[in-house]
Amino acid sequence: MIPAAFEYERPSSLDEALALLADGGDDARPLAGGHSLLPLMRLRLARPTLLVDIGGLNDLRYVRDEGDQIAIGALCTHHALSHAPELSGGCGLIAEVAGQIGDPQVRHRGTIGGSVAHADPASDLPAALLALDAEVVAQGPGGSRSIAAADFFVGPLMSALEPSEILTEVRVAKREGCASGYQKFQRRAQDWAIVGVAAVVESDGGSISNAAIGLTNMSGTPLRATAVEEALAGAADEGAIAEAAKKVSEAGTPFADANASAEFRLHLAEVLIRRVIADAMS
Amino acid sequence: MRRISVTVNGVRHEADVEPRALLVYFLREQLGLTGTNVGCDTSSCGACTVLLNGQSIKACTALAVQADGQDVTTIEGLATNGTLHPMQQAFHDEHGLQCGFCTPGMIMASVGYLSEHSDPDEAEVREALEGNLCRCTGYHNIVRAVLEGAKAMRDSETVVGGGNGAADGSGVAMGRVREGVVVP
Numbered sequence: 001m002i003p004a005a006f007e008y009e010r011p012s013s014l015d016e017a018l019a020l021l022a023d024g025g026d027d028a029r030p031l032a033g034g035h036s037l038l039p040l041m042r043l044r045l046a047r048p049t050l051l052v053d054i055g056g057l058n059d060l061r062y063v064r065d066e067g068d069q070i071a072i073g074a075l076c077t078h079h080a081l082s083h084a085p086e087l088s089g090g091c092g093l094i095a096e097v098a099g100q101i102g103d104p105q106v107r108h109r110g111t112i113g114g115s116v117a118h119a120d121p122a123s124d125l126p127a128a129l130l131a132l133d134a135e136v137v138a139q140g141p142g143g144s145r146s147i148a149a150a151d152f153f154v155g156p157l158m159s160a161l162e163p164s165e166i167l168t169e170v171r172v173a174k175r176e177g178c179a180s181g182y183q184k185f186q187r188r189a190q191d192w193a194i195v196g197v198a199a200v201v202e203s204d205g206g207s208i209s210n211a212a213i214g215l216t217n218m219s220g221t222p223l224r225a226t227a228v229e230e231a232l233a234g235a236a237d238e239g240a241i242a243e244a245a246k247k248v249s250e251a252g253t254p255f256a257d258a259n260a261s262a263e264f265r266l267h268l269a270e271v272l273i274r275r276v277i278a279d280a281m282s
Numbered sequence: 283m284r285r286i287s288v289t290v291n292g293v294r295h296e297a298d299v300e301p302r303a304l305l306v307y308f309l310r311e312q313l314g315l316t317g318t319n320v321g322c323d324t325s326s327c328g329a330c331t332v333l334l335n336g337q338s339i340k341a342c343t344a345l346a347v348q349a350d351g352q353d354v355t356t357i358e359g360l361a362t363n364g365t366l367h368p369m370q371q372a373f374h375d376e377h378g379l380q381c382g383f384c385t386p387g388m389i390m391a392s393v394g395y396l397s398e399h400s401d402p403d404e405a406e407v408r409e410a411l412e413g414n415l416c417r418c419t420g421y422h423n424i425v426r427a428v429l430e431g432a433k434a435m436r437d438s439e440t441v442v443g444g445g446n447g448a449a450d451g452s453g454v455a456m457g458r459v460r461e462g463v464v465v466p
């Protein structure tokens with residue numbers, strides 16, 4: 001189907017984009033890669049009156065090593081991230097996850113800013129950003145502010161962004177020496193995750209000293225599996241990892257939908273945690 | 283209506299489009315390039331795959347206005363003076379199609395992928411075509427065709443339009459860059 005009619009602007013600066021959004025009111029939306037917004041508009045589930053196409057703001061396409069942090073511009077595509085040499089150590093998680101999104105055509109268009117701003121509980125990058133304690137930088141008419149990933153995701157398709165704000169950057173502390181991984185369960189190639197698990201693991205002489213686990217699609221927002229993280233500290237073998245993985249039930253009861261019951265989601269999360277940690281440790 | 287200027291298969295087109303016009307309908311209905319198919323309403327099937335600045339994209343999930351100032355290659359842009367592109371020839375030789383509906387998208391996705399990975403193995407080809415569905419063949423002959431096409435492209439050093447996504451736009455538009463502006 002073809003989207004309902006809308007006005008379209010393609011600003012050439014961030015200031016211009018912010019002014020257009022402010023003037024456009026509540027029904028104005030930024031357009032980045034369009035790979036969440038256009039499918040919704042084609043199904044007429046979204047009918048914005050004004051699209052502010054930020055695709056021309058090439059200043060927002062970068063991955064920068066800033067010493068102890070990595071800064072990622074909002075318009076970096078999943079494809080670019082999956083090939084970014086700056087994303088190493090624990091931050092390699094972002095490249096790994098980006099490379100598992102959708103299919104090559106989707107990765108050529110979809111952006112990290114759009115994925116994060118869209119706040120879809122089934123999106124893969126949000127769980128990774130949560131596990132990495134990332135910060136999201138938003139620019140609004142009154143200036144810029146930084147929001148912790150833990151505070152950013154508010155509910156399904158709801159984030160802490162104001163309608164007048166543009167997400168400009170994602171910042172992650174460097175974690176050299178950490179291992180990381182992402183695994184998701186899907187019924188068919190190219191499907192969205194029924195459940196996904198992102199992990200960042202630090203180990204010390206064969207046993208885990210620190211682990212961070214982000215869960216995709218277990219709830220209306222990405223979650224941290226804190227009970228599992230605590231139980232993983234000191235784990236050195238498969239048995240201990242398997243015991244720790246069982247604690248995922250303490251992250252809350254997942255939702256049920258056409259793809260999976262709550263019980264099946266818990267089962268998947270437990271198995272994926274086991275696998276992703278074992279992989280990261282090997 | 284908005285005025286856009288898009289280079290398609292080496293020819294610059296200027297046209298007025300509604301902002302809501304999808305790139306695939308601009309190609310099919312305004313430019314008459316009906317080789318790019320529409321197979322779904324959910325961005326899933328890949329029948330509409332074209333190259334945008336050398337990278338494969340689904341033309342049903344981009345607005346024509348988003349292609350303003352950019353370089354698009356469609357299936358019609360591959361053959362040179364009536365000679366099939368090596369990938370088209372390989373699909374023919376290896377029986378990589380039955381009804382043919384998915385074929386333009388399969389070929390464009392493959393050609394885009396090979397510009398970054400010229401010598402893939404079978405598993406890599408299957409991954410690279412994750413975004414393209416075929417209801418007929420069961421994929422085996424498609425994968426074989428892509429492997430044969432890749433070999434033929436390496437042997438003939440074929441390059442396809444748009445600079446492989448290079449920011450400097452330094453790509454070669456498949457040997458048929460024509461002069462002049464076409465206004466439909």
Ligand SMILES: Cc1cc2nc3c(=O)[nH]c(=O)nc-3n(C[C@H](O)[C@H](O)[C@H](O)COP(=O)(O)OP(=O)(O)OC[C@H]3O[C@@H](n4cnc5c(N)ncnc54)[C@H](O)[C@@H]3O)c2cc1C
Nearest residue numbers: 032033034035036037102110111113114115117123124167
């Ligand atoms: C076939 C298909 C398969 C997919 N599979 C997956 C998958 O497996 N995993 C996954 O995680 N995702 C998947 N996606 C979604 C994909 O990752 C999208 O790219 C992403 O969700 C949105 O990014 P975008 O740049 O396309 O955003 P858009 O669609 O342009 O925008 C999405 C929303 O965010 C807003 N927005 C965008 N950028 C900004 C910004 N900088 N500041 C403020 N607001 C902004 C828009 O207004 C809109 O509301 C899939 C998409 C398709 C079409």
Ligand code: FES
Nearest residue numbers: 321322327328342
């Ligand atoms: S028509 Fe199916 S993905 Fe574009």
Ligand code: FES
Nearest residue numbers: 380381416417418
């Ligand atoms: S040949 Fe018929 S859909 Fe692929």
